[in-house]
Amino acid sequence: MGSSFTHLHVHTEYSMLDGAARLDELVSKARSDGQQALGITDHGNMYGVIEFYKECVKQGIKPILGTEAYMAHDHRSERIARRGRLDDNGGSDEGGHKQYYHLTLLAENNQGYSNLIQLSSLAFLEGYHYKPRVDWELLEKYSSGLIATTGCLGGHVLQSLLNGDEKGAIAKASRLQDIFGKDNLFVELQDHGITNQRTTNPKLVEIARAIGAPIIATNDSHYVNQSDHMAHDALLCVQTGALMRDQDRFRFEGNEHYLKTAAEMRSVWKDLPEACDNTLLIAERAQVDITFDEYQIPDFPIPADYKTPADYLSFLTWKGAQQRWGDNLPSAVVERLAFELKTISDMGFDAYFLIVWDLIRHARESNIRVGPGRGSAAGCAVAYCLRITDLDPLKYDLLFERFLNPSRISMPDIDMDFDSRYRDHMIQYAAEKYGRDHVAQIITFATIKARNAVRDAARVLGHEYGVGDRIAKLMPALQQGRDTPLAACFEFDDEHAAGYREAQGLRDLVLSDEIAAKVVEVARGLEGLKRSDGIHAAAVVITGKPLTEYLPIQRKGADAPIVTQYEMHAVESLGLLKMDFLGLRNLDVIADAVAMIREQTDPDFDIDVIDLADIETFELLGRGDTIGVFQLESPPMQSLLRLMKPTAFEDVCAVIALYRPGPMSTKMHTTYAKIKNNIEEPEYFHEDAREVLHDTYGLMVYQESMMRVAQKFAGYSLAQADNLRKACGKKDPKAMAAEEGSFVDGCEKTGYGRPLGEKLFDIIRGFADYAFNKSHAYGYGLIAYQTAYLKAHFPVEYSACLLSSVKGNYEKAAVHLADARSIGITVSNPDINEGRSDFAAITADGQKRIVFALSGVRNVGEGIVLQILEERDRNGPYDSFHDFARRAPEQALNKRAVESLIKAGAFDSFGHPRRGLLMVFESIIDSAVVSRREEEKGVMSLFGEMEDASVTGWSAEVAIPDMQFAKPDQLRHEKEMLGLYISDHPLRGVEHALRRLVSSSIQELESREAGMATIGGVMSGLNRRFTKKGDQMATFVLEDMDAAVEVTVFAKVLAEYGHLLSDDLVVTVTGRLNKRDDSPPSFSAQRISVPENLGDRVPEVELSLPAGFTADKLERLKAIIAEFPGTSPCKVKLVGGKVFDLGASGLVDFEKAMGPLRVTFGSNAVKII
Template sequence: MSNFVHLHNHSDYSLLDGAAPIEAMVSRARELNMAHLALTDHGNMFGALKFYKECKSQGINPIIGCEFYMAPESRFIKTGTEKGNKYHHLILLAKNYTGYRNLIDLCTLSYTEGFYYKPRIDEELLKKYSEGLICLTGCVAGEIPRLILEGNTEAAKKKALFYREIFGDKNFYLELQYHGLDEEKLVNRSLVEISRQTQIPMAATNDIHYIKREDASAQDTLICIGTNKKKKELNRLSFGPEEFYLKSIDEMENLFGELPEAMKNTVRIGEMCDLDIDLPGPQLPDYTIPREFSDAGEYLRHLTFMGLRERYGELTREVKDRADYELKVITSMGYTGYFLIVWDFIDYARRNDIPVGPGRGSGAGSLVAYALKITDIDPIKYGLLFERFLNPDRISMPDFDIDFCYEGRQKVIEYVTEKYGVHRVGQIITFGTLKSRAVIRDVARVLDIPYAEADSIAKLVPQGPKINLKSALAMEPRLEELRLKDEVYNELIDTSLRLEGLNRHASTHAAGIVIGKEKLTRYVPLYKDSKTGVISTQYTMEMLEECGLVKMDFLGLKTLTLIKNAQQLIRKRGIDFDIDRIPEDDEKTFRFFGEGKSTCIFQFESPGMQGVLKRAKPNKIEDLIALNALYRPGPMDNIDQFIDAKMGKIPIKYPLPELEPILKETYGVIVYQEQVMEIARIVGGYTLSQADILRKAMSKKKPEEMAKLKKEFIAGACKKGYTKDKAEEIFNLLIPFAGYGFNKSHAAAYSVLAYKTAYLKANYPAEFMAANLTNEINSTDKLSEYITESREMGLTVLPPDINLSDKFFTVVDGKIVYGLVGIKNLGSNAAQHIIERRNQGGPYTSFVDFLERVDLKIINRKVLETIITSGLFDKLENKRAALFHNLDRLIDHVTRKKESEKYGQASLFDSGEMESGQEILIEPVEEWPQVELLRYEKENLGFYFSGHPLDNYKEIWKKITHIDLSKLDRYLTERTYTLLGIIKNLNEKPTRKGKPMAFATLEDYNGSIELILFPNVWEEVRELVTVDSVVGVAGKIDKSRGEPKFRVDEVKKPEELKPNGPAELHIRFISDLLREEPLQQLKAFLIDHHGYCHVYFHIPNSAEKEIIIKASPGMTVSANDNIIEEIRRYPEIQEVWRA
């Protein structure tokens, strides 16, 4: 038996303070032969259940606790500026389940009632929730130690007696710590004396914040990250001595050997703490059913068959049998209430015109869900399997992920909260961690390494979900070279390795909601975000499932908002339009797909997919479903076979004749997980439930398991009359598809959604694009992109107009009208006010009429400037400079007129200038030059709308610029490029040697880039490079300083530039899984189209870091538009570009 137990320990859930991951802490305790271990994170229980489970798995008794922040008076008093006036520390440990429940309540209330700088409790709460708890006085920041340090030992003793009275004789301890701090010596002497006088027992602890002594420096860096300090700064928060680690029993005896009782008491506490947390199965909330039904099962059956009759009319035997089977499984697995709860809030959404997605994930395979309108995909029509969603042979919670209109999602959450009670519904916490690249940047800032250096080092780390710094060091030799090159870099990488993966901050899960059978604090502590006020669970999603809480995902999908807005715009034209009643075989829609016109089409808009669509010529929704499932790494290998079979270029082959009904719709190609299951059923004799288990097991490809599965499959197939060889052939055929075959239910649901968006684009293009623009009204880049797309579709996009523009983008006479909210600095309230006054009094007749009718407190001077410079009055006045110049006079005129009318003094305005109105008031001023008008336009809209400063040089720009400034990461750094653009933001600075150099922004049609003009260049070109000048520059892209920049070697006037063709053709593949046959076809195509461009292949490696391979010098190709279009048709290719 150990002679000591660590009772005061902080994991990395003590955010940016503790540097001890729970797994490492428990493992170290086990190495040190410790029978018990506590977790006492600062003010939270974020890691409590994870710690409990980890201790149990390693044979250690878990002691759940928390280092609470105590309010000096009531938790409701939130005043005081000095730290001592805000809170002090106190350790509470759970002896049993009652104590654990009380910890949950205390921790929750500290956030919901007591938060002031920190989550706080008070003495009132301690008295109420003391049962089952052991209390320790805490570190030197505890109340009793502070009183001692203030010289008030008598008050400290009195407070100790007070706590003993609350917790009882055996449940309150004076806590002794010694980490080498002078104030700890003073505190300990007094605590020993108080113990002698009062007989209150003592307990020795070490305030653990990291695992081993050598982690001290890394933890100190973590503190600096959290406090935004540099390590070299003086007078910053630091723990000082390197003693806050998980010490061995011998080390603790060396510290407290003279106080053996303080050591033994820790063991007594450990033995008293015997916590068994009840982790039940799913605890579904009770759903209240109407009185006329005997139970939830009967009510669900009633709703199901009512919905089926609405869906199908007369019910066939197939529909009835399928519904009966699903209901039997749902009831037997105890999920009746779950279906009713989901049905209820989706029914609420539909009744309140909140669009709901057709389905997501495997849930679309349920006929009951289709009947209840939880989903909107007919599983019988599309061959979707219920067992893929809910398998009676594999116990797991059903999981409906529900898409709602982005704008209506919150209303549904509010409905659920109101229905089940605010105490039973909550959002879910998530934790951001110090990831490999981010931790390098964080640590570099603390070590005072310049950002550019830190960023370039961070970018050496390959990206990918499975990449960490340790693996990056093995993969990227330059990182190891840096460690050897410089001690600072060595510290950077070593510290980053120690801190990587630690929790950095808490936030709220984007979609997850939990609904409890009882109030949530029956299961979990709650957390309140101090910035947003959102209440969420303190346990993560994985731990909530352990507690039996049911998680539901309420996702906001912009595509549903897009469809809703487009439908409203169509109905404004008097058309009785319902997106749910469109034909499924619209010729125009499928022609758009076949021509690859899928920009803005949900799930089908990537350039690679557009190439696939052109080749596949889909002509039914089933084709879209298959292409959606195939266009992913892995399944993509089968796109050629799918297309060639569909187009009749190769015969359709089936492994067995009896598999034709399963594979016919995908032209003999296995595409879906459901097909794997059906084949296992037909050939191997599995039930669909068993086939789902087989599919999942096969996907893991564990050798021992695979041998067992193969044996079972062959045995089953032989029983059905297949030969062993044929059975083995079919099994081997299924293996790859079990791994990367796609979930058909998900592909079907999202392909139906894609078809709806394509139907809108093909048949109502103006309304469709206006809805897209509204969807992206806060994204300047997307607005610019979609306006360009609209114009390429032949649509007219009108500029903002004071009498035509609505709040959002609208359609008038087939033309898209710019929305007022899309104007920067105007704001939603101002836009709404303008429209309301226009609706009340009719169109505005002049600028003065506008001023007289609006509230100038809402439409203030800044807003008026925006209104003028964005051209809202161009149709009425067409003199922006004059309106701007006269603005103050006009405001003064209208303000005085309004005041006079208010007090009945109209006679003051009976003569002269004031009576004759606007023309006299507005002094003529020369209109701004075009470049100035465009500058304001970009300032207000975020992009150039009516023209571009380069329009006079557009033909030259096309001939000499071959790189896209919005996609700079994809270009090479060693090559010289030529750019043409307009100069913005010029800034001259001296170098370290005092020589002048310059930084400027060069802007063209696609984007902008920062120019670096070193002294030797700047001296020669400073006359050419001025703000708003159009120049050509030659130089190289520099990616070593964070964002790509352009090192200028030469500057010329536009007319001096000589046209030149592109010198490079770049081809980026989607995956590194490159098949020989299409590669040979691509190679042959490139050789057949010889030209002057060198070819570069961009291939993602297994670490998701791109490898660039230059083709052999002999492979130079032409790079005209037709050739690029042909290359894009290869399904393996993601992107093609010239440079």
């Protein structure tokens, strides 16, 4: 067998934070060394098996599939407490035994692969305790088709030898041999220069001879090249939180745990060549064939009256068509449905549609709100008839071929949006329908991104946080949420050209600073490696047979969900039915708002039949008043809406398609807006293009626009046009060349000529980078329009439901609270009589307002609130705090919860001062509870008939002192309990003066580029602490009227300004805005000031009015000024910059007038200066 070798003990990056070998590099090295096969044996899982299999096939070597299983000491059901550190060799339990042992398992054939799946799955489902563990019982049951080895130093056999128990080692090896068979148990030898291996290897050879087992040599490979040793060591430190300089940390001995060449392995084992030869014998024996892309759609149970799924689907479709279009179906509808049904049936996807239909049906019948459709499925008329989607594809020219191409069979992809509170319910329904062992959520893997790699590297090298942070800040800005790879920061490539140019400062630092150079070197070794596994936010797999007949699954703990071990793309490649169950919070808000409107305003209100040409909705959109409106609430989107001034539903959809980096980089969004508003004329490359591009003003905004152009000019079928779309999206030069030839030929055949065909193909090639899926834009456009409609017509109800949806997120709640107040909505403190569990819209004296959610008060759980409300609903409102104490269920009188309610102002309506009530509430509760218990015992009845009897301590009410907190203290308590200032704000009255001192509001930081800025607000949460070097630093939260941000004050700045810092102080901070990955913005202070005399200046109102504003708007302005007279001057600014001071007749109370002014003229039209 000469000089070759096959590695059979190989850890990849899927041995997370332990393996540092990237799959493509691993396979490439084996192939370049001439190795004909390669194994994969990740720790306790099969995560990387499919990706590894495909990579090996791609590179022309044989994949050998396996795992390094964990074995329980005795039985997998053991849950023995750990003693000491859990290390790579299994740690110890309280009995001195290892928590787990290692065992290498390899699949010899497809039966073995199936058993590998069973073992890996059951290790999680039945044996998970720190690690997924199998046991002797499972090995005996699922041994067929598997090759086992005795494993590494952590294996049963070697642990016995290390403990001096040679008889035990032989017994363990013999037991394994009995289970797997004489030819299928190999004694594994390793030599990484480790003393324990060199002392035990001769004994392993003796054991092999004693039991007649073959030997194999392996290298416990954890990284690809020997030079990767440091990166791997750093990865171990990331896993354990240690520093590389720590002496007692977990580490590998030596630097030999890499994928050695065959020559290196032969050299190490030159005295035992058969140990290497046997690896080749195993490689010859191992042959697993995995079938891809053969669809495995589960059967759908159909009624007995129907012969096939196609028959039942056809029945449901035509029935639904009559409900959608009436009894006399238009011929276009009949033709479209017949074509779609035939295509679906020919492709074998009838059952798929029935499965989706049934899920959506169940949701609707369970009163769970469902989205109108996302992705290309909105182009399917069959889906519209089945109520899977809610957009008429014929009306909006949404194309079926974009969803399901008759010339290219691929699994349909219908993503389902549900009210997020019921997503788990929907998965549960699927599990009950198809079997709990047939449904699982799908795993996802987090990787170490470039910026995080830099920060991780700096930390494990022992540097202060600022070192890594400084290097990370020199990296290029995120591109569509993604880092520029570190390699591309130092070596130019076309794909990351912009990032390379931005990284000049990083390159300069690395050249001049040895510490930075070392950090980047280690970071490059970490970047891209898998960090952890998680659960995909949407993806679910449904199988016809039990899951483990197709793939391995896992569950980390008895109450955790079942999850696949293969990620989404691997699941799809196996032909399994992957569906996206998405929880969309905006659907929660819509559902709650509709329920509230029906309860309080209009019992017949139906959001699904609203007018899609509503003027008030378009006015709101045109003003950019879209905070809380789905997809349209960012400041740049608001600017685009003001520019666009939508007047049709189609405009809303176009905004969603245009607000993306591609179209915006070419100014397509502004071109569209100018043409729409008759500022520019549309340009058509040919007059006939007007026929297919008139609705987008000559621009190919949508992929469907491109398809229609190809159909019109090149004579393509829509299926061919979709193939063109896909080729353009992939940018495959070979495919594009073929498509260009076909397209130009088509233009010649249709009479438009080759020159126009060539010109048009170049246009299409350019637009392909930017064109958006029209069906998706329209599906999400409908949700956007519905939320805008609710905000325009039912602002109080909608704002209340928005606030409820984010009540645990104080930052988002602050934004929605500020927005509600900006349009004149009053938000009041929680109230024990008016409040509900969630935010409530209350009408009193003809005025609507929002009452803060009782369950939004800190320390007050949902259960307590429900008990309080049940008593209130049953026996009427509470009369006083004493009445509350007497009546509320005893479990609801939790003193911590009641204290929080008092601080939040929930009892203010009784006239009780908060400070006074806090002084005596415990006594009142204690007295009420004692009285209640005695009444229950019947003690009171003993005296009930005695007219002169008096009972001390029961009838007398504890007086509540008339003492109130100072306003700052009261507001601080509110902020502590509610996360927000409600009854007032420390900045009230000075916010506009403060705004003149800053360059950005805190809310504006979200859309601002990283860099220098000045912000202002009130401080809270001040925390001073010491760094590892002994320097003091501080952090605090800075909050203005609309938002908050965390501010960091490093040692040098703190030394200068530390004496100024205290909670509740109003300050301005100049410093650097930091943006990391997808994290919220943070701020590093460089200068801190305490502004003086903020309240002395009278603010002015500046109202910006567009050209041609109507007379009725002017009359409305006069009416508002007359209704809210005050001392603030009002100025009107017209287009062109001309400003009119309204003088004494224009003096207004700006606080009261702000809401009506913003409702009338738009939030951004009104400024306080």
